[in-house]
Amino acid sequence: MKTVLITGANKGIGFESARQLLQNGFRVFLGTRDLKNGLNAAEQLKADGLVNVEAVQIDVTSQESVNAARKEIGSKVGALDVLINNAGISGIDLDSNGQMVPQTAVDTEIAIYQKVYDTNVYGPARVTKAFIDLLHHSPEPRIVNLSSSQGSLTLHSDPNYLYYHVKGVVYLSSKAALNMYTVNLAYELRDTAFKVNAVSPGFTATDFTGKNGGSIEVAAKRVIKYALIGQDGPTGKLFCEETNPDGIGEIPW
Structure with missing residues (x-):
C-alpha cells in the first residue's frame, strides 16, 4: 500500500485530496496544525469507509513540529511514496469594514511577507528536507507543491491573462518563490526516480477564497493527478x- 503525507489536510483541497487518494488505495497521513481538527477530519473519512487514514500534528512553520511529525511517521512506515505540500496562507487582512486590504508593493509591511513566506515557501522546504530520506526509500517517489498560476511571472506580465488585474505582491511572490524551489528540487533529483511538480488547483470554493470559485473535487483531482x-x-x-x-495543462513559470 502506497503512503502519502498531505500538509494542511484537515479541510479544503487537502482534505479532498486525502479522500481521493484513499479511494485510490493509499494510506494517508493527514497533516494538520491543530491535531483536534485533524482527528475530526480523519473520523469523517473513516465514517465514509475510508479507514487507512490517521491525523498527524504538523505545523510547517515550526521545525520542532516538522521533526516530530517525521519521527512519528517514520516509526510507522519505512518509506513515504508521496508528499503533497498543500498548507498555505494568503496573508490578506480585512479592514474595519470587512474589505480585503490590498497587498501593494509600495505599502505592505515586511512582517506580512515574513508570515506568508514562512508557510508558503519555508514550510514546503522544511517538510521536504525532513522527509526526503523516507521518500528516497520509495521506488517511485512523488512531490507535489501546491502553487498557483498567480505565481507565474510570464502570465502576470501578460495583460490578456485571466487574473492579470488580481495583484497581491506577498501571496503572488511567495508562489513564484515556491515555483523556483520546485525547479531547483526537480533538477537536483533529475537522475532519480523522483517526480517533482508544482500544481495550481485553480480558483476553488474553499475558506481560502471565501467559498468562491470552482469545485473542490475538481481541484483535488488536478492535484492528485x-x-x-x-x-x-x-x-x-x-x-x-x-x-x-x-493538453496536459502546463503553464509558463
Whole structure:
C-alpha cells in the first residue's frame, strides 16, 4: 500500500485530496496544525469507509513540529511514496469594514511577507528536507507543491491573462518563490526516480477564497493527478488546468 503525507489536510483541497487518494488505495497521513481538527477530519473519512487514514500534528512553520511529525511517521512506515505540500496562507487582512486590504508593493509591511513566506515557501522546504530520506526509500517517489498560476511571472506580465488585474505582491511572490524551489528540487533529483511538480488547483470554493470559485473535487483531482503519475510522467513543471485546459495543462513559470 502506497503512503502519502498531505500538509494542511484537515479541510479544503487537502482534505479532498486525502479522500481521493484513499479511494485510490493509499494510506494517508493527514497533516494538520491543530491535531483536534485533524482527528475530526480523519473520523469523517473513516465514517465514509475510508479507514487507512490517521491525523498527524504538523505545523510547517515550526521545525520542532516538522521533526516530530517525521519521527512519528517514520516509526510507522519505512518509506513515504508521496508528499503533497498543500498548507498555505494568503496573508490578506480585512479592514474595519470587512474589505480585503490590498497587498501593494509600495505599502505592505515586511512582517506580512515574513508570515506568508514562512508557510508558503519555508514550510514546503522544511517538510521536504525532513522527509526526503523516507521518500528516497520509495521506488517511485512523488512531490507535489501546491502553487498557483498567480505565481507565474510570464502570465502576470501578460495583460490578456485571466487574473492579470488580481495583484497581491506577498501571496503572488511567495508562489513564484515556491515555483523556483520546485525547479531547483526537480533538477537536483533529475537522475532519480523522483517526480517533482508544482500544481495550481485553480480558483476553488474553499475558506481560502471565501467559498468562491470552482469545485473542490475538481481541484483535488488536478492535484492528485501528479501524485499518481508513472515513471514516464513529467517532472520540474508547473501545471494549471484552469488557465490552460488544453493538453496536459502546463503553464509558463
